[in-house]
Amino acid sequence: MKLLVSTHAFLLEVVLGTGFDLKSITPIAGYHYGICLWPEGRVATMTRKENAMTVYSCSDENSSLEKQAEFIPTGEYEDVHQIARQGKVVLVANTGFNEISLIEDGKRSGGYRFGGFSTDVNHVNSVFPIGETKMLVMLHNGGKTRSEVCVLECINGAIKEMARFPTWDTGCHNIFTDGKIVAYNASGRGDFVVIDIATQSVINRRSFPGHTKGLAVTNDHYIVGYSEYADRAERSASNGYLAFVNRKSLRIEATIDLNRINGPVGNINEVRCLTGVDLSHGLVADPDVKWEELRMSDQDLVYKYFSRHIEYLRRKIKKSCRI
16 A cells, blocks of 8 residues: 655655555655645645645556646645645635635636635635535634534535534544545544534544544545644654554554654645545545534534533633632
């Protein structure tokens, strides 16, 4: 298996052997973030700092990625996070402008700004295409309130918000659905969370010793990135890891220490499979889900009861500290 992993320090090709054995790690470039599929079996990345899109050749276990083209799309972009491709359109989590931006043929062709804000209010960080017109978007919300999943629909370049529902956590990244579950990384808590859509309840919560970010999905596994907690200035020198969670049993089957060959790889930003199936790029078909009817944590009475009391205690402690 070959993976492409972006971190605060590198864009890495990671090769795993049988039994999840780490065979090699090859740096391709420096600091990177978003990764998406490109026509003819290729992949593309978009850097968070320079906003450059780079197209790489297809790669298998016997060949390495090679840069084929690079361009800077028209439009304004700042602090770009995840990217995805929906048909001919590239969807960009344009975090600094609080929007999902659309790029077609190297040009910005539209976008949707959450709440009409043009600054980083909701910390838009992840996008997951569904069928030809819909997408799920993760709104981090700055760790101040619960992170939210937003459902957008784009028809003829016009984007409208169909639904929005809160998660059970703050500070979340990544979003995935197969029509039966919704999965995300509760980064601040170091958790990976799976929600059953039918019951709107958490059916799995796996905790890791660090900050969870980055998610690939094969037929058999969720591949979760997690890293040491570190201030932003120190994230390029922190340790990064991968965990393989079985999609049926929801048990952790393996953890991979990416730092044992060449030293610290930096905080992980994104994970994608270069060989085999990776479902995290999006759903081809639109599942029969009534997104507008979902309330998720808002209908969880136990969660709401305890969260209210925790918030009351937090405010009481904060008030007492001022006296």
